Amino acid sequence: MKPTCDRSGYSSGPKEYLSDMAACSEARTMAVCTIRNFVDGAEIEFDDRHSSEKIDPASGVVSALVHEADQSVVDAAVAAARRALADGWATTPVRERAALLRRVADRIEARFEEFVAAEVADTGKPVALARELDVARAVANFRTFADVVAAAGQESFLMDLPGGRQALNYAVRKPLGVVAVIVPWNLPLLLLTWKVAAALACGNAVVVKPSEETPSTASLLAEVLTEVGLPRGVYNVVHGFGAGSAGEFLTSHTGIDGVTFTGSSATGSHVMRTVAPRVRPVSFELGGKNAAVVFDDVDLDEALTGLSKAIFTNTGQVCLCTERVYVHRAIFDDVANGLVARAAALRLGEPTDDRTTTGPLISKTHREKVLSYFALAEQSGAKVLTGGGIPRLGEALDDGSWIEPTLWSGIGNDNRVLREEIFGPVAALVPFDTEEQAIELANDTEYGLAASVWTNDLRRGHRVGQAMNVGMSWVNTWFLRDLLSPFGGMGLSGIGREGGASSLHFYTEPTNVCVQL
Numbered sequence: 001m002k003p004t005c006d007r008s009g010y011s012s013g014p015k016e017y018l019s020d021m022a023a024c025s026e027a028r029t030m031a032v033c034t035i036r037n038f039v040d041g042a043e044i045e046f047d048d049r050h051s052s053e054k055i056d057p058a059s060g061v062v063s064a065l066v067h068e069a070d071q072s073v074v075d076a077a078v079a080a081a082r083r084a085l086a087d088g089w090a091t092t093p094v095r096e097r098a099a100l101l102r103r104v105a106d107r108i109e110a111r112f113e114e115f116v117a118a119e120v121a122d123t124g125k126p127v128a129l130a131r132e133l134d135v136a137r138a139v140a141n142f143r144t145f146a147d148v149v150a151a152a153g154q155e156s157f158l159m160d161l162p163g164g165r166q167a168l169n170y171a172v173r174k175p176l177g178v179v180a181v182i183v184p185w186n187l188p189l190l191l192l193t194w195k196v197a198a199a200l201a202c203g204n205a206v207v208v209k210p211s212e213e214t215p216s217t218a219s220l221l222a223e224v225l226t227e228v229g230l231p232r233g234v235y236n237v238v239h240g241f242g243a244g245s246a247g248e249f250l251t252s253h254t255g256i257d258g259v260t261f262t263g264s265s266a267t268g269s270h271v272m273r274t275v276a277p278r279v280r281p282v283s284f285e286l287g288g289k290n291a292a293v294v295f296d297d298v299d300l301d302e303a304l305t306g307l308s309k310a311i312f313t314n315t316g317q318v319c320l321c322t323e324r325v326y327v328h329r330a331i332f333d334d335v336a337n338g339l340v341a342r343a344a345a346l347r348l349g350e351p352t353d354d355r356t357t358t359g360p361l362i363s364k365t366h367r368e369k370v371l372s373y374f375a376l377a378e379q380s381g382a383k384v385l386t387g388g389g390i391p392r393l394g395e396a397l398d399d400g401s402w403i404e405p406t407l408w409s410g411i412g413n414d415n416r417v418l419r420e421e422i423f424g425p426v427a428a429l430v431p432f433d434t435e436e437q438a439i440e441l442a443n444d445t446e447y448g449l450a451a452s453v454w455t456n457d458l459r460r461g462h463r464v465g466q467a468m469n470v471g472m473s474w475v476n477t478w479f480l481r482d483l484l485s486p487f488g489g490m491g492l493s494g495i496g497r498e499g500g501a502s503s504l505h506f507y508t509e510p511t512n513v514c515v516q517l
């Protein structure tokens with residue numbers, strides 16, 4: 001029988017108790033869960049000599065002990081995944097795999113509030129956001145890839161040969177094999193299931209490495225996958241850190257056939273070098289320094305609502321968030337004042353309160369990074385339109401990693417504040433005079449993930465939307481996702497696309513069969 005959550009707290013009680021994550025998250029600031037590696041269909045016995053403390057970002061209190069996978073655990077996970085493929089998962093009929101994915105979606109829905117609680121406990125994000133975005137998308141990810149794989153066909157080519165004969169070419173798609181799935185902390189379940197659903201749909205086995213900051217929902221998903229009858233070894237979870245830990249043990253493993261990675265550009269580059277000697281395919285969804293371009297013909301209120309979402313959602317910790325706002329000079333002050341008012345209306349506070357709109361940053365370490373850009377902006381002579389510091393939210397939250405939503409003007413594209421990804425609830429506003437200048441400013445970056453264009457001129461919307469050198473270009477909206485469309489970035493923002501058919505392409509290898517008729 002599973003041990004239950006230790007509500008007495010880590011500092012006052014023995015360490016081995018806990019493990020019912022739902023119960024733990026109910027008593028968020030009091031409880032400490034143990035979170036274990038999941039290999040070959042079972043949790044690995046907890047060993048607190050190889051564990052790390054997970055801190056609740058809202059309160060600064062230890063909320064979990066996470067078992068760190070060493071090389072032997074990663075070896076076992078990869079071996080289990082290989083066995084699962086050989087035991088028949090790779091050749092399971094597509095219809096059965098699709099039906100299983102639909103059952104996963106149903107079970108996540110049935111345990112919806114457990115996933116919400118685990119995600120809120122790990123990230124400190126507002127419960128309303130976890131419901132609306134993270135967990136709802138996990139359900140949609142499984143349903144979408146069930147549909148995509150069930151409907152997938154193949155190209156075929158009839159080839160004319162000299163002498164009147166013909167040859168028929170068609171491709172059979174096979175799973176890549178064992179896929180390493182490495183994800184970050186900002187949208188843990190959304191990003192994990194975005195990859196796992198597609199990989200499983202295609203008949204792969206996976207070893208996933210969630211962020212050390214957000215281990216819970218990957219483990220909860222293991223429970224759900226077991227409940228719906230996923231064969232053992234198809235889904236494995238190894239917890240831990242990156243370099244010199246589970247992340248690197250996994251990417252350097254000779255038994256993996258591909259890596260799908262979401263995280264920072266610097267880590268992506270490191271992972272690419274690790275994988276290079278064995279020439280494995282990689283799919284990289286990396287950082288962004290996304291621009292919004294606001295023309296003077298906009299419906300101001302609508303644009304402000306959209307921009308405010310683009311800057312502040314998830315405390316700015318979405319790779320797609322806008323950190324550069326180029327505004328036509330004629331409406332610069334209106335946009336600046338409007339965004340300051342929207343920032344003031346955000347409600348920072350207890351993540352479990354339905355009225356909270358904005359949570360803390362993920363950690364104090366990350367807050368130090370964001371604060372270093374606050375300092376740089378001020379040293380560079382930026383005008384702080386709002387924010388710029390650390391809020392005081394009352395005793396229970398004052399040891400959390402809270403930060404004020406912050407807007408600047410008076411700095412330009414040559415400043416590091418506008419060139420480097422900050423990953424916080426921040427944006428710099430810069431005026432422009434012409435459409436050409438706006439396009440040039442928006443494209444003046446090494447990143448190429450996302451952009452948004454705000455205009456009431458239909459032709460301009462298409463024209464400027466297409467001119468953005470990014471993977472996703474939104475017009476009069478932001479982060480509106482069609483899961484069948486390609487998603488990804490260029491430049492420092494990544495390699496490859498996932499979503500719909502693009503995911504099928506990454507998670508399978510085609511064998512072309514050429515038959516002379």
Ligand code: NAD
Nearest residue numbers: 184185210211241242243247248263264267285286287319
């Ligand atoms: P990160 O790169 O520090 O870590 C991401 C994951 O990689 C974590 O699980 C981490 O443990 C692991 N890792 C770190 N070093 C590793 C190594 N050497 N080998 C193997 N694994 C390693 O990123 P983060 O701080 O967790 O997340 C924030 C970053 O992710 C931001 O840059 C953000 O833009 C980016 N992101 C991009 C997308 C996208 O779709 N493009 C989505 C979400 C987040």
Ligand code: 6OD
Nearest residue numbers: 186194318319320481487
């Ligand atoms: O919506 C998605 O599928 C996706 N990968 C979003 C990434 C958000 C970045 O933080």
